[in-house]
Amino acid sequence: MSENSLKKCVPIEIPDNNPFQNDVLNRKDNIETLTTFITSFEQSIVLCIDGGWGQGKTTFIKMWEKYLHQQSIPTIYFNAWESDYTDDALIALIGEISLSIENLSGENKKNGNGFLNTLKNTSIYLVKDASAKDWLAIGSAMGSFFTNGRIKADKIVDFTNNLGACLAKKQIEKYEKSKQILNEFKKNLSKLAECHSPSNEMKPLIIFIDELDRCRPNFAIEVLEKAKHLFNVDNIIFVLATDKSQLAHSIRAVYGQGLDVNGYLRRFIDFDYLLPIPNKNKFINTLLEKLSLNDIVDVIFYSGVTIRVFIWDFIYLYQLTLREIEAFCNILNIVARSHNRFRTNELILVFFFIIIKIKVPDIYKTYNNLDSEDNDNIIIFINNVLENIDSNYTLVDKNRLNFFEYLGCLLLSIFSSDSVEILTSTITDYLKKFNLNEEKIKIIHNCLRKSKTEEIGISTLQEIKKAIEISTNFSF
Structure with missing residues (x-):
């Protein structure tokens, strides 16, 4: 290459067999400490890696992910920003788990695929539902109000009297069904995590969520809610890599500037880790x-x-x-x-x-x-x-x-x-x-x-x- 040839900065290489080979920021000690910390919990937790824009959060968690692979700890990486074009965060999360599951180790992988399929089936009942079927039924019923362009007043009265009761009954039945489905969803999720843990060892499945602060405000909040409420099961640990100050702006954009953001985030995040300032x-x-x-x-x-x-x-x-x-x-x-x-x-x-x-x-x-x-x-x-x-x-x-x-x-x-x-x-x-x-x-x-x-x-x-x-x- 000639003296005046151009080069460019590229992301650092993180070798599988030596994740810290190019660790110029001395992140190894931080990663080893955090690994000991998260694997000491038997319950599900949400850990937030808090760092400003451009401070190396993505490189940090990718280096950490390679290190966890060396420890035979299964991981999944989910870039929230690349997925916020979807309408439902749960679909994005399940989809990413499905895409990543083949790369996970574990002797009981066949059963894991079975639990994954069950997970997909049950998640259908937990995604956003605009009750389109209900409105189609209502629209169809309203068509019977008219004959030759004239309104049938008696049918409107009957329909109005029964509408509230019918919708209320449907909502109660839907709530009961969703609660059953939620329990089944969590049960299969926990079993899925167990399938990809090494034999004779109970190691958690670590799900990294990156770039949350760059997402649309509504999508960022929904990812937090799904991670905490639907994925709050044994054997699964979430690690969020985000700028909490920027995430706070997104939350206030939805709930108003007067919201106590720290109090709100404490509902979803169990522990914060401030990424050390690098050399x-x-x-x-x-x-x-x-x-x-x-x-x-x-x-x-x-x-x-x-x-x-x-x-x-x-x-x-x-x-x-x-x-x-x-x-x-x-x-x-x-x-x-x-x-x-x-x-x-x-x-x-x-x-x-x-x-x-x-x-x-x-x-x-x-x-x-x-x-x-x-x-x-x-x-x-x-x-x-x-x-x-x-x-x-x-x-x-x-x-x-x-x-x-x-x-x-x-x-x-x-x-x-x-x-x-x-x-x-x-x-x-x-x-x-x-x-x-x-x-x-x-x-x-x-x-x-x-x-x-x-x-x-x-x-x-x-x-x-x-x-x-x-x-x-x-x-x-």
């Missing part, structure tokens, strides 16, 4: 290596410090999720292969504006719409960026150069004169906002003076913008 530096280092970008980010910037550290600090400042870090690396990869002549200071701005594109798209759009001769608006754009840096600024590192102060100075220097005195005055005013000591200010000034050989102007901003915008023609 993002290690994660991005792995991606940079996979994409062969190390040579670009390991350029020495100042006193032995590489510009890779800028990336680490940008990610920290703007709290990029794992998914957003992947997007950052994909865009940087395209920029690096299509514009490989950026100098050190220019690369710093490339890194920064990619992150602005990902995290603050409203500001980035104003950058993308700027004309090369529109100096006034470019100044407004730079000021907006500086304000955004200030509003996010939380990083404190007394042992080395403050990179964000340097970034701010770099942006301001675009509009400064070639005179070092004027440049110094402009930047000093900016640095006062950070209350930096004289030593830090001196370091930044020296670094900027050194960088004057790589002078950055408005034309450079336009070139960086053009390079980044090439990436918009690609989907990741």
Whole structure:
């Protein structure tokens, strides 16, 4: 493969025989602990793996699933978001169990298929029922009210008197029937789980439900209800992977903003597990290596410090999720292969504006719409960026150069004169906002003076913008 060949970030490989081979986020300890926890219960439980968008929940549970297979614990994976086009969550759940059942182990598999067929038959009586047959009967009866276009008043009276009693009787009979069917459904479900447990061992069937927070609100709620009420049987454990804060928005969209969401979810979720925050530096280092970008980010910037550290600090400042870090690396990869002549200071701005594109798209759009001769608006754009840096600024590192102060100075220097005195005055005013000591200010000034050989102007901003915008023609 040539030096400029493009690569892309792909989901990590999770080998069957070694699920943690590519575990750069150190999830192994978490998974082993959770396995011990869930297998200590004899009853059915619902465990929620709570993590924000893009924090690696899907990779976590797929890695966990492979680990459980090594322990001979049967599992089923159900992507709720891919199934919310259906009208009934129970149909989707039973369908996924049916599709996955052939991949499960267990010596009593033949009996398991028998229980599955019984399960399908009984589930027919538990799915949503709009009582279409009742209304067809009512519609047919109403047809007898008319003869030659005239209404038969006596038939309407008789029909009205009996309608309430008939419907009430039907509903009572339907309730009694559904209760019997529900008991039969749970009994067969529990036996189905037993069939796929290793012989002489009683290990639960683990059903993973992923992407619940991305579903339609009604469908997400229905999945929760079905999991808790219909699947609440021995030998079955549910693991939900979801962002509970986003799930809360879905629930409030259905039941109103005043709902106590935590109280509501406690009806369905027995235990919460907050997915630990990963080491993002290690994660991005792995991606940079996979994409062969190390040579670009390991350029020495100042006193032995590489510009890779800028990336680490940008990610920290703007709290990029794992998914957003992947997007950052994909865009940087395209920029690096299509514009490989950026100098050190220019690369710093490339890194920064990619992150602005990902995290603050409203500001980035104003950058993308700027004309090369529109100096006034470019100044407004730079000021907006500086304000955004200030509003996010939380990083404190007394042992080395403050990179964000340097970034701010770099942006301001675009509009400064070639005179070092004027440049110094402009930047000093900016640095006062950070209350930096004289030593830090001196370091930044020296670094900027050194960088004057790589002078950055408005034309450079336009070139960086053009390079980044090439990436918009690609989907990741």
